[in-house]
Amino acid sequence: MISLASGGAVASTYRLERPLAQNRRSVHEEGIESMGKWRLENITIFATNRTSDEVLGHNVHALFRMRYDASRMSRFHETPRLVWHEHIICMDIRGRPSPAGDAAGVDAITPVAAPTKESRTWWEVSVDQYARNPGSPNFAPWLARYREGYRSAVGMPGSVIRGGAQLFHRRGGDANPRTENVHTADDQAEASRRYLGKKGGILTIEIHDVPSIGLSGDWDVKERYLFFTLGVQGGTVWRRVKQHLRVDKSLPPDLWTRTLEVEPLEPGVQPGWRTNVDTTGFTRVDPPAHLTQVNQPVMAGGEFV
Numbered sequence: 001m002i003s004l005a006s007g008g009a010v011a012s013t014y015r016l017e018r019p020l021a022q023n024r025r026s027v028h029e030e031g032i033e034s035m036g037k038w039r040l041e042n043i044t045i046f047a048t049n050r051t052s053d054e055v056l057g058h059n060v061h062a063l064f065r066m067r068y069d070a071s072r073m074s075r076f077h078e079t080p081r082l083v084w085h086e087h088i089i090c091m092d093i094r095g096r097p098s099p100a101g102d103a104a105g106v107d108a109i110t111p112v113a114a115p116t117k118e119s120r121t122w123w124e125v126s127v128d129q130y131a132r133n134p135g136s137p138n139f140a141p142w143l144a145r146y147r148e149g150y151r152s153a154v155g156m157p158g159s160v161i162r163g164g165a166q167l168f169h170r171r172g173g174d175a176n177p178r179t180e181n182v183h184t185a186d187d188q189a190e191a192s193r194r195y196l197g198k199k200g201g202i203l204t205i206e207i208h209d210v211p212s213i214g215l216s217g218d219w220d221v222k223e224r225y226l227f228f229t230l231g232v233q234g235g236t237v238w239r240r241v242k243q244h245l246r247v248d249k250s251l252p253p254d255l256w257t258r259t260l261e262v263e264p265l266e267p268g269v270q271p272g273w274r275t276n277v278d279t280t281g282f283t284r285v286d287p288p289a290h291l292t293q294v295n296q297p298v299m300a301g302g303e304f305v
Helices: 137-143 145-153 185-199
Strands: 002-005 033-035 038-051 055-068 082-094 119-128 164-168 201-209 212-214 221-232 239-248 257-264
Touching (some): 038 221, 038 239, 055 257, 082 137, 137 145, 137 201, 145 201, 164 185, 185 201, 212 239
Antiparallel strands (some): 002 257, 038 055, 055 212, 082 119
16 A cells, blocks of 8 residues: 655656656556456556645546457447446534544644534545546546547647546557548547557546545534545456545644555455544534535537446
């Protein structure tokens, strides 16, 4: 397991023939699985701290490298469905500074409690975020994977806000999809699909998530654990990520908690977490409605769920 704490960096460098980004740090590139005509060769996780006056968290990048083996005997097969499962536990304290230590038993600097009425609440939610909300900006590169792959191959700028996708030759070099009569986003996506179906190739998809705590609100201490597992439907290769954020408004920001841990799973191991978060003394409440609401994607040109 490799951790990213405040001010730290995730170790181990990743490399592609045409990298999506330079000078980033990554972990866990091993692992190959078969998925019909597709092989998920690896999932690379790399992250940086995200800090502003409004939020505390991380920029988390997940790079899926997938290989398609073409066959003249069958039609083109779509990529397997993305799985992005999140389990969130969040605790709020209102009315006084930090309790003695945090909920996970980690040592904390504890100021003298203010003589005010205290309220402690917590909530929990577990959901596959891609299945719930595939139209989220986080998942735009996955929906637009063929379109963005084509644009990268022919030297066009990407059209999604965060992340992206790239199309490569099956040996890792430049892909050369057809360019004649390719005018629309649907045409671009179809050109990638035809190229892969005829010649095979490599498709990389980078998802850029920004799990964070907003610093505004009527609370004095907020602590959040985010456990998420990444993979593809029906697959056996997974990555697990644990994020822990703790903000105490009575303490300076350099004493707030921000950690990120990334762990690969052995093939065949079912993804999941034993959270072991102690919520004793907290009253359970309903999670925010927007975290469980199911949203259908509004599809744009060249997008595939």
